């Protein structure tokens with residue numbers, strides 16, 4: 001039996017246009033045909049219609065985020081092959097993508113050797129957040145520090161800091177690859193202090209926390225930084241092979257050493273935070 005007459009169909013079409021729901025409008029004919037054909041029942045038809053609109057909205061948000069958030073690529077959880085990284089707790093990663101950590105202003109720290117998927121997962125978290133309507137920003141540590149240094153020299157530091165404090169998710173990729181100047185480290189510490197308990201940061205690193213002192217050129221500051229980052233955080237330690245080498249298993253095995261980053265924060269230094277704050 002047909003559920004929809006042409007005039008009813010036109011009225012629904014006009015309502016969807018009036019409400020500015022182009023995704024639902026585009027899906028309308030197909031959904032009504034499925035309803036009339038008996039392939040869809042009432043609630044499922046409503047769900048399909050609304051789902052089409054949500055899909056369109058999410059794509060638009062993704063396009064806008066790719067422009068404004070400096071995300072380098074589109075990487076999603078659906079593209080991530082968990083069978084390649086058996087050490088990874090799939091439930092933990094999937095649960096993080098439901099984004100409760102953003103509500104709770106917690107951080108997600110991704111650790112592991114090159115090519116294990118740290119940036120992929122950091123970007124997929126940022127994309128999920130952008131699709132849910134949150135503001136996100138991506139930068140490598142080196143890029144973020146360069147932008148802070150330039151802003152500082154140009155007298156625009158507080159403006160730049162505000163830009164980086166505001167996003168609900170800030171990905172700080174590639175901590176540990178490039179050397180950082182003392183001023184750069186201090187500016188980054190300032191940024192992290194301002195974001196602490198205010199918004200989620202997603203750092204990635206190929207180095208264990210014990211080695212962060214060397215990266216930042218200052219053990220006390222690194223310790224105070226780690227203290228803030230790990231206070232409310234999820235640590236995802238990826239122990240496995242580089243995906244980039246997945247077709248070169250023998251080479252990967254030869255290159256892999258057992259010095260994978262340890263997620264154990266260094267021994268607490270009681271005075272670290274006070275000393276850093278006093279600088």
Ligand SMILES: Nc1ncnc2c1ncn2[C@@H]1O[C@H](COP(=O)(O)OP(=O)(O)OP(=O)(O)O)[C@@H](O)[C@H]1O
Pocket residue numbers: 075079080081082084085112113114115116117118119120121174204206243244
């Ligand atoms: N498990 C996986 N499933 C599908 N693609 C993956 C997986 N792991 C990594 N990749 C892909 O492999 C490439 C390297 O991964 P990624 O850039 O995330 O590594 P990384 O851990 O950030 O490495 P680096 O420390 O060198 O920056 C990317 O193109 C990524 O999308």
Ligand SMILES: [Mg+2]
Pocket residue numbers: 118119120173174204
């Ligand atoms: Mg990376």
